Amino acid sequence: MAVMLKDTTLEKIRRAMKCYPDKRSACMSALRIAQLDDPENRLTEQAFRHIADLLDMTPVSLHEMAKFYTMYNLEPVGKYHIQVCANISCSLLGAEHIIRHIERILNIKVGETTQDNKFTLSTVECLGSCGTAPMMQINQEYYEDLTEDKVGSILDSLE
Amino acid sequence: MFEEILIKNIKVPESHRIVSYLRNGGYTALPEALKHSGETIIQMVKDSGLRGRGGAGFPTGLKWSFIPKDPTLQKYLCCNADEGEPGTFKDREIIEKDPHLLLEGMTIASYAIGASKAYIYIRGEFEFGAGRLEGAIQEAYDKGFLGKKILGSGFDLDIYVHRGYGAYICGEETALLESIEGYRGQPRIKPPFPALKGLYKKPTVINNVETLSCVPAIISKGPGWFSKIGPEKSPGPKLFCISGHVNRPGVYELPMGTPLRDIIYDHAGGIRGGRKVKAVIPGGVSAPMLTVKDIDIAMDFDSLAAKGSMLGSGAVVVMDDTTCIVKIAYIVNKFFSHESCGKCTPCREGTTWLTKVLKRLEYGEGREGDLELLDSLCGNIFGRTFCPLGDGAVMALRGAMKNFRDEFEYHAKNKTCMV
Structure with missing residues (x-):
């Protein structure tokens, strides 16, 4: 195997395997852990092969999982992945303006990454934060009750 | 005076810690439950009239009683924390701020049905909540509320957190099971x-x-x-999550059957800018929308079903008179087609087509016959799918078209919005 997962990543995956009576059930955790530990925040071919080996699965069956569940990234994602909710409650309170505003600030469209690989912008379905709409998630953090001004200062604050 | 039980603890600092929960009288129901047989606990839950709060409203005690009594069989409890129905943000409140309430409920439920293993299926985006649950589980083990011989009884229980990773369909119970087992979240036939x-x-x-x-x-x-x-047939406290064009959106714990008007005007502070209500989705986007004439309806399973809608998850989305219903229908339908798991054709192809037609209506490219096409597509999806996702898409659209057909017609004819 060319590039192995790091020992610390493997350790986390082995811990996740203890939660289930069979190996396969740990595949979602394993993919999540590998992605979070990846410098480009994505799943690489090496990761698929290594996890498949660990869980007695085939790389293609792990690919099937990663294609089905939308939070797994198969392409590199910027250092900050901005995901703006575009569902009903956020739309009613101006999600569209927030999205357009971010596009203007970063000079990219939804689905794109800035040239310096710092930001990727996506829209997502409901994130369960409708009482504090409009909202977005950046990496694992929620930002709520957004206004255009607030979005500007949030993006400014990210190193 | 109505007494809160579900969100009574969340206002204190560090409400997620076991010390806070114990200080507020937490973990006193569990030792009480352990004095009784599992069957007695099931009977108590039956007698309480509790119906499932995820959306379907199935009687909880009855569901528990279907579990075979054979003690040699391994049994499982799964907690559905895959909160994803747009407009819904109530479970997150408990998960993040009072996780021990959930853990105590899960422990009693597991005892009642004889399960020694339980999983909490939480959506992947709730990273903060998953951390809170894992912390709470560790605290519960440390205090002897989980693990072997809980509180000196013969009852063992382990609780694990399983994270989803972006699939609304995993809130459907059999898709959830598939997902825990390490497969794509596609519903099983029942x-x-x-x-x-x-x-x-x-x-x-x-x-x-x-x-x-x-x-x-x-x-x-x-x-x-x-x-x-x-109400007698759907009793208990209920968490209502209210969002959209109201002054005070949020989660409110109120008696089941509270009138919609009171929820909007008394609790959520009325409509922003003093505008008028145009439409209300009473139970998450799968629930057909109501209009202002239904505003005095009692918010419980049976009253809403009688009106052709549903209580669903108790997610109330309020829209004022500036809202374009065609646009809302498009957003909602796009959601369903995005989240269709692809297993069965009527849902996979049907919701895609619905979205296509709604998109062109919304963007001023509607054609003659589009409304009839939507009607016919709905007829070919509803009742013909594996699971309720396709039905939900149709119910939402039919609700919008029944109450606001003139707006859809206007979009088709004039290529623009009447609002």
Whole structure:
């Protein structure tokens, strides 16, 4: 195997395997852990092969999982992945303006990454934060009750 | 005076810690429950009249009673924390701010059905909540509320957190089971029902976070106390999450059957800018929308069903008179087609086509016959799918088209919006 997962990543995956009576059930955790530990925040071919080996699965069956569940990234994602909710409650309170505003600030469209690989912008379905709409998630953090001004200062604050 | 049980603890600092929960009387229902047999606990939950808070409203005690009594069989409890129905943000409140309430409810439920393993299926985006749950589980083990021989009884229980990773469909109970087992979240055909063949083909109960969080109060205050709150056939406290064009959006714990008008005007502070209500989705986007003429409806399972809508998850989305219903229908339908798991054709192809037609109506490219095409597509999806996702898409659209057909016609004819 060319590039192995790091020992610390493997350790986390082995811990996740203890939660289930069979190996396969740990595949979602394993993919999540590998992605979070990846410098480009994505799943690489090496990761698929290594996890498949660990869980007695085939790389293609792990690919099937990663294609089905939308939070797994198969392409590199910027250092900050901005995901703006575009569902009903956020739309009613101006999600569209927030999205357009971010596009203007970063000079990219939804689905794109800035040239310096710092930001990727996506829209997502409901994130369960409708009482504090409009909202977005950046990496694992929620930002709520957004206004255009607030979005500007949030993006400014990210190193 | 209505007494909160579900969000009563969340206002204190560090409410997620076990010390806060214990200080507020937490973990007193569990030792009480352990004095009784599992069957007695099931009977108490039946007597309380508790119905599932995830959306379907199935009687909880009855669901538990379907689990075979054979003590040699491994059984599982799964908590559905895959909160994803747009407009819904109630379970997150419990998960993040009072996780021990859920854990105590899960422990009592597991004891009642004889499960020694339980999983909490939480959506992947709730990273903060998953951390809170894992922290709370560790605290519960340390204090002897989880693990072997809980509180000196013969009852063992382990609880694990399983994270989803972006699939609304995993809130459907059999898709949830597939996902825990490491497969794509595609619903299974029923029967067999999970009570007989669920997780790893073993008897399994799947309950929503709010449902399980009602259980400690049913034990400590008694089923009679619970059943006297709200309407006789769907009693108890209910978390309503209200969002959209209201002054004070948020989660409110109120008696089941509270009038919609009171929720909007008394609790959520009325409509922003003093505008008028145009439409209200009463139970998450799958629930057909109501109009202002229905505003005095009692918010419970049966009253809403009688109006052709549903209580669903108790997610109330309020739209004022500036809202374009065609646009809302498009957003909602796009959601369903995005989240269709692809297993069955009517849903996979049908929701895609619905979205296509709604998109062109919304963007001023509607054609003659588009409304009839939508009607016919709905007819080819509804009742013909594996699971309720396709039905939900149709119910939402039919609700919008029934109440606001003139707006759809206007979009088709004039290529623009009438609002």
